[in-house]
Amino acid sequence: MKKIIFLFFAFLYASTSIAQLLECPVTLDPNYVEPPASVLNSLIQNQNSTDKYVFNVKFHIVKNDDGSGVTATYGENEVMNAIMILNTNFNQFNIFFKYKGYDVINSTSFMKVRAANFPDTNLSHPTFDQLLEYSKTGMTNPVYDYNAMNLFIVEGLDYSTISPFNPMVRGAAKMPGIDSIYGHNHLLSKTLPHEIAHNFKLYHTYQDYGTENCEHVANFGDIFYNSDTHGDRIEDTKASFMFGGAYANPATCTFQNPNGYADCIGTPYVDVPIKNYMSSTNPCQDLHSTYLPGTGEFTSGQGVYMRNIIALYYNHPNNFYGFNNAKNTVESLYQPFETIPYGGNIIRSVTDNNDGTAEVCRNMLIRHRFQKGFDYAFTNLNPSDPSIATLIDLPEIINTTYTFGVQINQVNPDIVNDVFVDCNRGSFCQTEDFVKGLVVSTNVLGSMNLTLEELNEIQVKDPELYDKLMSQYYHIINKETSSGAVKQTFIYKY
């Protein structure tokens, strides 16, 4: 019997393509501590399912030394869509992601990175760990954020000598942990929820397939049932193997097993999860073109498992795997990710700098920018600001002068939290060029006999403008700036 099983393994390995084999390497933490078995059993809920977990997310985009490369144009647009992908896939489990911005690592040598950790003299690319170290201590201004999950975007990843810079290697993640890395063309894809699930210690559905420790196809109640302790340890994901395209029916996203592939005790696989984000890569996990979820999914068992892992480390003072530092409050989700002061329409003062420019001070307003990925309702606003926003919107509240309310459906449809706006926030001043003007002159106040002279851009900036005015006349001088602010002066020239 033993001999037959061994031959079967050999067959399975030989028929698995390299591209599939290498699709998702995972870097295990060297200080790995196995959580207690009870945490790993998705049937045992170690946490209150209504508890909400919030993680900060910081993106690091690697570009060439001079800013060029395939990632040259990557910026807020890309990482904001990534935040949306994370929230729209994990909010169902009360796991939330707070956008903390992005930065750029200008380093040609880190454009291509080795996903796995082991040294290999045949590969010249630095490892993910070396990139992490560089971002922590190697840069003049280190960008690594210890208070966030850190997501790195590079040109591409390689894995081993048999796959030097293979674009099929999509991403890698610390497991468990807060660090992950993505080939640039895989960030906005199913790879993103996949790697973040690894951060929460979720295994592939085919974990340990092809070994004698495999998860059996056997159902609950069967003597060979071991789904609770083997494979991905998730009982609502059927026993799986790493399958090729022939096993996934792309039209129905169901499993087909024409060759009768079997588990390690010879039972043919049935109902292998095709749509699951942790299964072998196939089109049934793909996101919509808007980056909203398609048919890809996590099961509720996977959700409980990830929550159990998070609960174990989230509030632990030892900051295991960085979880405790990377967390944020539920309230933080209601606050804008960015606030930018700017001048409103109401002008407070215009001061002539006597050099062709004016210092124009306006009522200060604030652009409140909110991240993508939530359904928002905003209250207590000017009608000119949006009252609602949906998942793919990047809402901005820009006209309000007073504190307003924010409600987020995904967090709690019954709660409105305030965004404080200081009504005494002062003025916003900037220097503006004078661009035109008008001089109204008369020698007798109240007279209808007025002289009008329009000033062009050169005339209005003329330092000798006053000297050129007629003597023994009253003059009203209107000087207008590029934004339409008017400085009016009334004089009598002797």
Ligand SMILES: [Zn+2]
């Ligand atoms: Zn993976």
